[in-house]
Amino acid sequence: xxxxxxxxxxxxxxxxxxxxxxxxxxxxxxxxxxxxxxxxxxxxxxxxxxxxxxxxxxxxxxxxxxxxxxxxxxxxxxxxxxxxxxxxxxxxxxxxxxxxxxxxxxxxxxxxxxxxxxxxxxxxxxxxxxxxxxxxxxxxxxxxxxxxxxxxxxx
Amino acid sequence: xxxxxxxxxxxxxxxxxxxxxxxxxxxxxxxxxxxxxxxxxxxxxxxxxxxxxxxxxxxxxxxxxxxxxxxxxxxxxxxxxxxxxxxxxxxxxxxxxxxxxxxxxxxxxxxxxxxxxxxxxxxxxxxxxxxxxxxxxxxxxxxxxxxxxxxxxxx
DNA sequence: ACCTAGTTCTTGACGTGTCATCTATCTAGT
DNA sequence: ACTAGATAGATGACACGTCAAGAACTAGGT
Numbered sequence: 182x183x184x185x186x187x188x189x190x191x192x193x194x195x196x197x198x199x200x201x202x203x204x205x206x207x208x209x210x211x212x213x214x215x216x217x218x219x220x221x222x223x224x225x226x227x228x229x230x231x232x233x234x235x236x237x238x239x240x241x242x243x244x245x246x247x248x249x250x251x252x253x254x255x256x257x258x259x260x261x262x263x264x265x266x267x268x269x270x271x272x273x274x275x276x277x278x279x280x281x282x283x284x285x286x287x288x289x290x291x292x293x294x295x296x297x298x299x300x301x302x303x304x305x306x307x308x309x310x311x312x313x314x315x316x317x318x319x320x321x322x323x324x325x326x327x328x329x330x331x332x333x334x335x336x
Numbered sequence: 337x338x339x340x341x342x343x344x345x346x347x348x349x350x351x352x353x354x355x356x357x358x359x360x361x362x363x364x365x366x367x368x369x370x371x372x373x374x375x376x377x378x379x380x381x382x383x384x385x386x387x388x389x390x391x392x393x394x395x396x397x398x399x400x401x402x403x404x405x406x407x408x409x410x411x412x413x414x415x416x417x418x419x420x421x422x423x424x425x426x427x428x429x430x431x432x433x434x435x436x437x438x439x440x441x442x443x444x445x446x447x448x449x450x451x452x453x454x455x456x457x458x459x460x461x462x463x464x465x466x467x468x469x470x471x472x473x474x475x476x477x478x479x480x481x482x483x484x485x486x487x488x489x490x491x
Numbered sequence: 492a493c494c495t496a497g498t499t500c501t502t503g504a505c506g507t508g509t510c511a512t513c514t515a516t517c518t519a520g521t
Numbered sequence: 522a523c524t525a526g527a528t529a530g531a532t533g534a535c536a537c538g539t540c541a542a543g544a545a546c547t548a549g550g551t
Contacts, residue, residue, distance in 0.1 A: 188456060193464060196476025202405065203479035204359040206486050213539085224507070242530065250357065255508055257531055262506070279516045279529040301343060309348060311482045319474060321351025324358035327466045331361050368509085379537070397500065410538055412501060417536075434499040434546045 207308060214303045219296035224259055225268060226300065229285060229293035232269065238285035241274065245283055268292060362463060369458045374451035379414050380423060381455065384440060384448035387424065393440035396429065400438055423447060 188194060212223045221229070231248050232238045240248075246256045260283055263269045268289035274280035285293075309317065343349060367378045376384070386404050387393045395403075401411045415438055418424045423444035429435035440448075464472070 188452065189459070189464075192476075193472065196472045196479075197459065197464070199476045199479035199483060201363075203483050204363075205405070206483060208359075209538095210486065216539095222506075243528090250360070252509075253530065254510080254532085258508075261531085274529090277517075277529075279514095281530070297343065304344070304352065307486060308482065309344075309352070311485055312478060316474075316478055317348065317351045319471075320478065321347075321354045323467060323471055323475065324351070324354035327463065328354060328358050328361060330466055331365065331462060364509095371509090377536075398498090407539075408500070409502085409540080413538075416501085429499095432499075432547075434544095436500070 210307050211300070211303060215296065215300055218299050219292065221292060221296050225263060226293070226296060228256075228259060228263065228283075229268065229289055230297075232283065232285040233290070233293060238290065239272070239282050241280055241282055243280070263289075365462050366455070366458060370451065370455055373454050374447065376447060376451050380418060381448070381451060383411075383414060383418065383438075384423065384444055385452075387438065387440040388445070388448060393445065394427070394437050396435055396437055398435070418444075 189197060208223065215221055215223060215226055219226075227249050228245070231245055232240065234248075242253070242256060242260070246253050249256075251259075260269060260271065264271060267286055270284045270286055272282040272284055274282055312320070344352060363378065370376055370378060370381055374381075382404055383400070386400055387395065389403075397408070397411060397415070401408050404411075406414075415424060415426065419426060422441055425439045425441055427437040427439055429437055467475070
């Protein structure tokens with residue numbers, strides 16, 4: 182009917198679409214499951230995990246953004262919402278008057294500690310249980326390689 | 337400092353995170369590129385591609401939602417926004433008083449035909465160029481297998 | 492004909508993400 | 522000290538996605 186739209190070969194299209202579709206399904210499943218079991222969004226979870234990886238659960242905005250590979254303003258909005266729910270707090274920075282710290286609160290720590298185990302279980306159930314160790318390694322290697330190249334030339 | 341959060345083995349964690357990170361980067365790159373070059377969002381693009389695959393560019397909401405694997409209400413919101421921009425139109429359904437059709441407009445057709453070639457080129461540049469044919473096949477197969485299993489048990 | 496249950500799509504509220512823009516502060520060069 | 526430019530973060534506008542609830546209609550049993 183309409184052959185004017187250039188596209189990929191049918192094999193490329195099939196594989197590429199499957200890949201994209203998998204990601205959509207994984208993130209929507211994981212997000213819904215996390216929300217239902219813990220009242221945390223995927224975004225909350227990512228921020229809180231990053232904060233538990235850091236001394237005193239306290240880190241500059243900038244560094245946190247780099248750590249989880251988010252845009253600055255995205256993080257700023259997210260932190261504002263999380264402060265309202267007492268998951269994190271904002272602290273002024275003495276050394277640099279422009280800067281600020283994000284600190285995990287005790288409530289935030291409780292939330293992430295309660296959320297993590299069932300979430301990990303879900304990651305296994307929806308993903309890890311369906312791939313072999315070798316396949317996972319292959320996926321990881323390919324992913325890492327492409328991520329590195331994308332980080333190099335941000336064309 | 338804090339060992340109470342259960343997590344994955346370090347290999348699992350590394351590979352799983354790389355996989356997730358790759359998807360995030362791909363979708364954000366592709367989305368930004370599409371928006372910049374065509375003024376279409378990824379969501380617009382997906383809907384328009386699905387409409388060009390169908391006779392007369394005309395399909396029931398329900399079927400379209402199933403085709404692109406979206407929730408009904410997500411599609412409804414998206415179509416409302418696209419109607420405002422004259423990319424698609426809504427038509428009543430004679431056979432079923434509840435139902436409705438989505439139809440691509442001529443403006444919508446022009447938009448997708450202009451957007452597709454550069455978008456495909458970008459997909460190659462950010463993804464396909466970085467994997468071998470064999471790797472792509474592997475990715476596709478693994479993805480398809482997991483998608484199928486997730487579709488089976490929606491636990 | 493009626494009533495109940497299911498289907499199809501819509502809507503409002505709300506959290507999320509991007510972009511452009513703004514303010515405050517720091518740094519470097521003079 | 523002064524000033525220009527860079528940097529840190531906040532903010533407003535707007536698109537996107539989910540959830541829960543609702544409106545309109547259909548279908549199937551009585």
